[in-house]
Amino acid sequence: MRTVHAGEAVVEPRITKQLVDHYTTHTSPPAAPVLSAESRVLDQLSPREREVFLSIAAGLSNTEICEALHLSPATVKTHVNRIFAKLRLRDRVHAVILAYELRHQR
Helix, strand or coil: CHHHHCCCCCCCHHHHHHHHHHHHHHCCCCCCCCCCCCCHHHHHCCHHHHHHHHHHHCCCCHHHHHHHHCCCHHHHHHHHHHHHHHHCCCCHHHHHHHHHHHHCCC
Protein backbone atom coordinates (compact mmCIF):
# COMPACT_ATOMS: atom_id res chain seq x y z
CA MET A 1 0.00 0.00 0.00
CA ARG A 2 2.80 2.40 0.87
CA THR A 3 4.44 1.78 -2.48
CA VAL A 4 1.27 2.56 -4.42
CA HIS A 5 0.53 5.55 -2.19
CA ALA A 6 4.01 6.87 -3.00
CA GLY A 7 3.13 6.74 -6.70
CA GLU A 8 5.18 3.63 -7.50
CA ALA A 9 3.98 0.70 -9.55
CA VAL A 10 3.52 -2.76 -8.12
CA VAL A 11 3.56 -5.72 -10.47
CA GLU A 12 2.93 -9.25 -9.27
CA PRO A 13 5.85 -11.57 -10.15
CA ARG A 14 3.53 -13.76 -12.24
CA ILE A 15 2.54 -10.73 -14.33
CA THR A 16 6.20 -9.67 -14.66
CA LYS A 17 7.00 -13.11 -16.07
CA GLN A 18 4.12 -12.83 -18.55
CA LEU A 19 5.38 -9.40 -19.64
CA VAL A 20 8.88 -10.76 -20.16
CA ASP A 21 7.56 -13.78 -22.05
CA HIS A 22 5.43 -11.54 -24.25
CA TYR A 23 8.28 -9.09 -24.82
CA THR A 24 10.75 -11.83 -25.74
CA THR A 25 8.40 -13.69 -28.08
CA HIS A 26 6.87 -10.69 -29.82
CA THR A 27 9.92 -8.53 -30.33
CA SER A 28 13.28 -9.09 -31.89
CA PRO A 29 16.51 -8.14 -30.15
CA PRO A 30 17.66 -4.59 -30.90
CA ALA A 31 19.89 -4.27 -33.93
CA ALA A 32 22.28 -1.99 -32.09
CA PRO A 33 22.96 -2.15 -28.36
CA VAL A 34 20.65 0.03 -26.33
CA LEU A 35 23.31 0.45 -23.67
CA SER A 36 26.95 1.23 -24.22
CA ALA A 37 30.05 -0.60 -23.00
CA GLU A 38 28.83 -4.23 -23.21
CA SER A 39 27.16 -4.80 -19.85
CA ARG A 40 29.52 -2.54 -17.93
CA VAL A 41 26.34 -1.17 -16.41
CA LEU A 42 26.28 -4.03 -13.92
CA ASP A 43 29.85 -3.32 -12.82
CA GLN A 44 28.34 -0.63 -10.59
CA LEU A 45 26.71 -3.34 -8.48
CA SER A 46 28.27 -5.36 -5.71
CA PRO A 47 28.27 -9.14 -6.24
CA ARG A 48 25.28 -9.50 -3.88
CA GLU A 49 23.40 -6.67 -5.60
CA ARG A 50 24.04 -8.42 -8.92
CA GLU A 51 22.49 -11.61 -7.48
CA VAL A 52 19.46 -9.65 -6.33
CA PHE A 53 19.21 -7.90 -9.73
CA LEU A 54 19.23 -11.26 -11.53
CA SER A 55 16.58 -12.53 -9.12
CA ILE A 56 14.40 -9.51 -9.87
CA ALA A 57 14.97 -10.09 -13.59
CA ALA A 58 13.81 -13.68 -13.12
CA GLY A 59 10.54 -12.38 -11.66
CA LEU A 60 11.14 -13.28 -8.03
CA SER A 61 9.34 -11.33 -5.31
CA ASN A 62 11.24 -9.90 -2.34
CA THR A 63 10.03 -12.84 -0.22
CA GLU A 64 11.30 -15.33 -2.79
CA ILE A 65 14.64 -13.49 -2.98
CA CYS A 66 14.90 -13.67 0.83
CA GLU A 67 14.42 -17.42 0.71
CA ALA A 68 16.69 -18.05 -2.28
CA LEU A 69 19.59 -15.92 -1.06
CA HIS A 70 19.07 -16.42 2.69
CA LEU A 71 18.62 -12.70 3.37
CA SER A 72 16.30 -10.76 5.66
CA PRO A 73 13.44 -8.77 4.12
CA ALA A 74 15.10 -5.51 5.20
CA THR A 75 18.36 -6.48 3.49
CA VAL A 76 16.55 -7.37 0.27
CA LYS A 77 14.70 -4.04 0.33
CA THR A 78 17.98 -2.21 0.83
CA HIS A 79 19.60 -4.05 -2.08
CA VAL A 80 16.60 -3.42 -4.34
CA ASN A 81 16.60 0.30 -3.52
CA ARG A 82 20.36 0.59 -4.11
CA ILE A 83 20.10 -1.30 -7.41
CA PHE A 84 17.32 0.98 -8.60
CA ALA A 85 19.31 4.06 -7.61
CA LYS A 86 22.62 2.91 -9.11
CA LEU A 87 21.05 1.78 -12.39
CA ARG A 88 18.50 4.60 -12.47
CA LEU A 89 15.56 2.20 -12.65
CA ARG A 90 11.97 3.19 -11.93
CA ASP A 91 10.60 -0.21 -10.95
CA ARG A 92 10.90 -3.97 -11.31
CA VAL A 93 9.53 -3.99 -14.85
CA HIS A 94 12.24 -1.52 -15.87
CA ALA A 95 14.81 -3.85 -14.25
CA VAL A 96 13.50 -6.82 -16.25
CA ILE A 97 13.69 -4.84 -19.49
CA LEU A 98 17.25 -3.76 -18.70
CA ALA A 99 18.25 -7.37 -17.99
CA TYR A 100 16.72 -8.46 -21.31
CA GLU A 101 18.55 -5.72 -23.21
CA LEU A 102 21.87 -6.55 -21.54
CA ARG A 103 21.43 -10.24 -22.30
CA HIS A 104 20.85 -9.53 -25.98
CA GLN A 105 23.74 -7.08 -26.39
CA ARG A 106 26.32 -9.78 -26.93
